[in-house]
Amino acid sequence: MEHKPVVLVEGLHKRFGAAHVLRGIDLAVESSRVVCVIGPSGSGKSTLLRCMAFLDRYDEGRVFIEGRLLGYREVDGRRVPDSDRNIDSVRSVIGMVFQHYNLWPHKTALGNVTEALRVVKRLSRREAEAIGMETLAKVGMEEKANAYPARLSGGQQQRNAIARALAMRPHVMYFDEPTSALDPELVGEVLEVMQELAGEGMTMVVVTHEMGFAAHVADEVVFMDEGEVIERGSPDDVFKRPRSERLREFLDTWRARTI
Amino acid sequence: MSFDIDIMFRYGPLLLSGLWTTVHVCALASLLAVAAGLGVSVLYGLPMRPVKLLCRAYIEVMRGTPILTLLFILYYGGPSFGLTLDAELVGIIGLGLYGGGYFAEIFRAGFESIPAGQLEAARMLGIPRRLVVARIQIPQMLTLIIPPSTNQVIILVKESALLSIITVAELTKNTTQMVNETFAVVEPYVAVALLYWLLIEGIALTGGALERRFGYAS
Numbered sequence: 001m002e003h004k005p006v007v008l009v010e011g012l013h014k015r016f017g018a019a020h021v022l023r024g025i026d027l028a029v030e031s032s033r034v035v036c037v038i039g040p041s042g043s044g045k046s047t048l049l050r051c052m053a054f055l056d057r058y059d060e061g062r063v064f065i066e067g068r069l070l071g072y073r074e075v076d077g078r079r080v081p082d083s084d085r086n087i088d089s090v091r092s093v094i095g096m097v098f099q100h101y102n103l104w105p106h107k108t109a110l111g112n113v114t115e116a117l118r119v120v121k122r123l124s125r126r127e128a129e130a131i132g133m134e135t136l137a138k139v140g141m142e143e144k145a146n147a148y149p150a151r152l153s154g155g156q157q158q159r160n161a162i163a164r165a166l167a168m169r170p171h172v173m174y175f176d177e178p179t180s181a182l183d184p185e186l187v188g189e190v191l192e193v194m195q196e197l198a199g200e201g202m203t204m205v206v207v208t209h210e211m212g213f214a215a216h217v218a219d220e221v222v223f224m225d226e227g228e229v230i231e232r233g234s235p236d237d238v239f240k241r242p243r244s245e246r247l248r249e250f251l252d253t254w255r256a257r258t259i
Numbered sequence: 260m261s262f263d264i265d266i267m268f269r270y271g272p273l274l275l276s277g278l279w280t281t282v283h284v285c286a287l288a289s290l291l292a293v294a295a296g297l298g299v300s301v302l303y304g305l306p307m308r309p310v311k312l313l314c315r316a317y318i319e320v321m322r323g324t325p326i327l328t329l330l331f332i333l334y335y336g337g338p339s340f341g342l343t344l345d346a347e348l349v350g351i352i353g354l355g356l357y358g359g360g361y362f363a364e365i366f367r368a369g370f371e372s373i374p375a376g377q378l379e380a381a382r383m384l385g386i387p388r389r390l391v392v393a394r395i396q397i398p399q400m401l402t403l404i405i406p407p408s409t410n411q412v413i414i415l416v417k418e419s420a421l422l423s424i425i426t427v428a429e430l431t432k433n434t435t436q437m438v439n440e441t442f443a444v445v446e447p448y449v450a451v452a453l454l455y456w457l458l459i460e461g462i463a464l465t466g467g468a469l470e471r472r473f474g475y476a477s
Contacts, residue, residue: 084387096380120386
């Protein structure tokens with residue numbers, strides 16, 4: 001069988017009106033690898049992740065998920081938007097975690113996790129709740145199963161959101177600045193869950209400002225600025241031997257802030 | 260002038276029958292208004308320009324014309340385009356469509372107050388659009404819109420007094436009849452004010468109870 005990366009991004013361009021926010025991004029995420037995307041605010045890293053999920057449509061280039069083109073179909077060499085159904089199908093192997101958790105406030109922690117199991121996978125309530133409890137336990141949230149999001153701390157909400165994505169058994173997890181909205185003392189519990197996932201071999205793409213996490217957990221670190229990948233490599237390469245001035249500046253700023 | 264409590268009892272049955280008409284006409288009109296409003300607000304959210312424009316037109320016409328004009332058009336104008344309706348039915352349809360315009364705006368505001376991120380999360384999990392509406396948006400929206408909806412139903416009940424003009428034997432119409440027959444003015448209108456007030460207090464209490472019942476941990 002031909003080898004295919006879980007996620008393959010080729011020559012990706014994205015414009016919001018006159019703003020050219022992604023300028024030809026290439027990225028390959030192999031199975032069981034953790035890729036961390038870092039860069040200053042406005043560098044396009046979140047937009048990249050959103051385009052890789054087709055939450056934002058990209059203008060040029062291609063995103064393949066397990067070899068299948070995401071968001072578009074090619075008809076006689078021309079590109080046309082794909083149907084929602086096909087997009088859902090290609091996307092079904094992606095689990096996504098957002099900066100602001102995006103839990104549904106009218107459902108309990110368990111309800112948030114079981115919702116898609118019930119209506120997308122059409123499991124019975126019992127099956128869905130069994131998987132739901134198991135997944136909540138995995139993120140240390142089984143005791144909060146019946147709590148509504150408003151009663152959970154930020155860290156608990158984000159772990160709940162991770163469980164919601166995990167319950168669907170994704171092949172790759174996207175994290176869009178998962179700890180940026182958290183109080184500093186709550187960041188650790190979320191990173192711990194993510195680190196555990198990485199340890200189990202989950203394929204992950206993480207857009208983050210947590211340099212420590214990137215340094216310890218990533219297999220590859222990608223540094224973006226102004227819509228381009230400036231540098232990429234192992235955490236050691238990127239953090240200890242930056243080659244570009246921009247990355248050096250970025251790391252200096254970050255170090256100055258963390259002391 | 261003395262306050263004649265006796266005629267209140269004599270005319271009690273007439274007033275109560277009027278109250279009953281008001282109650283059931285308003286109940287049906289409210290159901291129609293909520294259904295029309297919900298339908299229009301859901302259609303409004305679809306990415307189709309002509310549909311959006313039609314919804315907008317409906318809302319603007321309903322909000323932009325007095326309810327009495329709408330009732331006259333339906334009741335007196337109806338027959339000239341082959342629509343002969345019973346006065347009570349005109350009342351239900353008129354108040355319902357009229358209220359629908361307002362409910363549509365209440366629901367639309369409710370839909371728009373749900374953060375886009377919640378819908379993106381649903382999309383990423385592959386939940387089909389119609390289920391996102393039914394299971395994520397509508398339940399949350401209902402909680403948000405209970406207070407303004409209660410208000411809207413109260414307004415609808417007060418507007419129903421206008422149905423007396425198109426001969427519906429509701430509370431105000433029967434009160435007028437009582438005035439005409441007894442030449443008493445104070446007693447009938449005090450009685451009717453009290454009945455409307457009780458009815459509206461009942462609606463307000465129900466609204467409050469619904470709010471407590473459906474308000475999720477906030």
